[in-house]
Amino acid sequence: MPLLRVLKEALTSVFSNKMRSFLTVLGIVIGVGAVIGLLAIGEGASASILGQIESIGTNSIYVMRSSRDDVSNPKPLTLTDAEALSNRSRAPHIIRATPVLTGQTTFSLGDISLQTMVFGSYSDYAEITGVEIAEGSYINPSDVDSRAAVIVVGPDLAEELFGRSTGVVGSMVRINNFPYRVIGVTKAVGGNQFNNPDMQAYMPITTIQYRVIRQAVPEAVNYIIVQAQDSQSINLAIEEAQRVLRETHRLTPRQPNDFNLTNQEDILDIANSITSILTIFLAGVAGISLLVGGIGIMNIMLVTVTERTNEIGLRKALGARKADIMLQFLSESALLSLIGGIFGIIFGWLLALVVGNIAKNTGTPLIPVVQLEAILLATVFSTLVGVFFGWYPARHAASLEPVDALRYE
Amino acid sequence: MTESNHHPVIKVRDLTKVYKLGEIDVHALRGIDLDIYPGEMVAIMGQSGSGKSTLMNMIGCLDSPSEGEYYLDGELVSDLVDDQLAIVRNRKIGFIFQKYNLLARASAIENVELPLRYSDDPTNMTERSKEMLRLVGLGDRMDHKPNELSGGQQQRVAVARALVNNPAIVLADEPTGNLDSVSGQEVMDLLLKLHREKQTTIVVVTHDKGIASQAQRIIHLFDGKVVDEEVN
Numbered sequence: 199m200p201l202l203r204v205l206k207e208a209l210t211s212v213f214s215n216k217m218r219s220f221l222t223v224l225g226i227v228i229g230v231g232a233v234i235g236l237l238a239i240g241e242g243a244s245a246s247i248l249g250q251i252e253s254i255g256t257n258s259i260y261v262m263r264s265s266r267d268d269v270s271n272p273k274p275l276t277l278t279d280a281e282a283l284s285n286r287s288r289a290p291h292i293i294r295a296t297p298v299l300t301g302q303t304t305f306s307l308g309d310i311s312l313q314t315m316v317f318g319s320y321s322d323y324a325e326i327t328g329v330e331i332a333e334g335s336y337i338n339p340s341d342v343d344s345r346a347a348v349i350v351v352g353p354d355l356a357e358e359l360f361g362r363s364t365g366v367v368g369s370m371v372r373i374n375n376f377p378y379r380v381i382g383v384t385k386a387v388g389g390n391q392f393n394n395p396d397m398q399a400y401m402p403i404t405t406i407q408y409r410v411i412r413q414a415v416p417e418a419v420n421y422i423i424v425q426a427q428d429s430q431s432i433n434l435a436i437e438e439a440q441r442v443l444r445e446t447h448r449l450t451p452r453q454p455n456d457f458n459l460t461n462q463e464d465i466l467d468i469a470n471s472i473t474s475i476l477t478i479f480l481a482g483v484a485g486i487s488l489l490v491g492g493i494g495i496m497n498i499m500l501v502t503v504t505e506r507t508n509e510i511g512l513r514k515a516l517g518a519r520k521a522d523i524m525l526q527f528l529s530e531s532a533l534l535s536l537i538g539g540i541f542g543i544i545f546g547w548l549l550a551l552v553v554g555n556i557a558k559n560t561g562t563p564l565i566p567v568v569q570l571e572a573i574l575l576a577t578v579f580s581t582l583v584g585v586f587f588g589w590y591p592a593r594h595a596a597s598l599e600p601v602d603a604l605r606y607e
Numbered sequence: 608m609t610e611s612n613h614h615p616v617i618k619v620r621d622l623t624k625v626y627k628l629g630e631i632d633v634h635a636l637r638g639i640d641l642d643i644y645p646g647e648m649v650a651i652m653g654q655s656g657s658g659k660s661t662l663m664n665m666i667g668c669l670d671s672p673s674e675g676e677y678y679l680d681g682e683l684v685s686d687l688v689d690d691q692l693a694i695v696r697n698r699k700i701g702f703i704f705q706k707y708n709l710l711a712r713a714s715a716i717e718n719v720e721l722p723l724r725y726s727d728d729p730t731n732m733t734e735r736s737k738e739m740l741r742l743v744g745l746g747d748r749m750d751h752k753p754n755e756l757s758g759g760q761q762q763r764v765a766v767a768r769a770l771v772n773n774p775a776i777v778l779a780d781e782p783t784g785n786l787d788s789v790s791g792q793e794v795m796d797l798l799l800k801l802h803r804e805k806q807t808t809i810v811v812v813t814h815d816k817g818i819a820s821q822a823q824r825i826i827h828l829f830d831g832k833v834v835d836e837e838v839n
Contacts, residue, residue, distance in 0.1 A: 211712070601670045
């Protein structure tokens, strides 16, 4: 029988029992919808994470105190370390080293009191990390020199404190009961409840050291951002940083580094592998529902074959060969799951849209991306699921003996 | 009808069929010899258990014999495998069943087309099917579904379906078994007319004496053997 004819018969059969066909394909709809939707969300999340990381710049190297078990008594990183790293005669490929001291602090204004992260650093911190100013100005070198009581706030923080995110430059706010003058507001970049740059504040490293965060070693910082001359000299810069820090920490050749150097590339790689693991995981979960959907199709196809035993017998009596019967039932199951796949794509797309809208309304930087590859993959895969799970019922139908099938009650 | 003019369209020699029913061997056919000539109308009669259904399955190429030879239209078909038998059924045999066996979802014309769809010559499918439906007197019911037709009309659709491939033989298994006497006779009249006007070879399997008596020849089966032959 010509293929077009076979498809027409399969269509008639599928549509002659709409309710059953609908329930049969529901598993596939949900499975494919989940694949499309979750892949889109995963893709969006990954683009968002990578975008945030890349905005910092790939020439940066993060230096942190070692947290490895085999390093005993790691020395804290200090301003002296940062100075040594900035010394071009000691580290010619490092253009600057910016220490960062950060911590959770209490902001208060009138009745309002809230906790948020403050970053203390030099005036070049904004440039290095990609913080942009919407209003006022960022910290300047003289603020750092004079330990000025000034602060740059994120727009969400301004909103919480002053009830507005514009026109707040010059206002005062208290941190640990000490007054600070707001000199700038950063541009909104969006965030989530775990990490929201718009809720952060920035002040001179000298100010945070002497007034906000008290610590055993007054010079200690949380991390140092080292900038290599360019992306080609990153490895040289890492070597130099290593050598300089081993000297300043007075490590003997047998002692391991008591600090970690993390290159932006490494962070990107880690983020990439995290997001791809996430995507694989999501796709796996969705794949399981596709599998369950396929089993549903197999189940119904077996019922269909049993119900239509007489019809199969008749078709065989009239001259249908094994391959004809096989093709008839395979095309029916493939068509069922293809239809399920198409509805699944629509469902997944809607899912991505809804999640995208929720993200937009909550200020989370997540734009789900429904990729063409995902759609093609889902279409092909769902059809294959139909063929795979339809194979056994179809073979069963094809191998029925015409005499027995005709006589079947 | 003389053999010098015609070779038999159905030639059965020492046909045996043994079923295994658990441990027991059931001898459904115990050596059947049978010749049916082109243009004949033959009835095969017998009680249930006489082997007439089994013989019909053999003649219809729906089942293979345990032993013996069966030539259909000059071709030895008793040795063929499944898919070859399917081709033979499609080209050489038109089936009429007791329960009509129409596809419920398909219209009369689509039901008649069905054998053509499995044939290697599906040209003018619709035209040929329409012609057959007109021949059985259902020219005005072509697009009706089986549940919109009476039992007699459904069986006439089945007759049209059996004829559409222009087969060597038409095999009717209790064609009136599900019909009242009036529509039953209508179907029989139709078969007789086809036999008379188109010289169609028709084999009717029945246990109804009244139906069988309308054939030219009656073959009586008992306990898997031909026990008697009447010529009307």
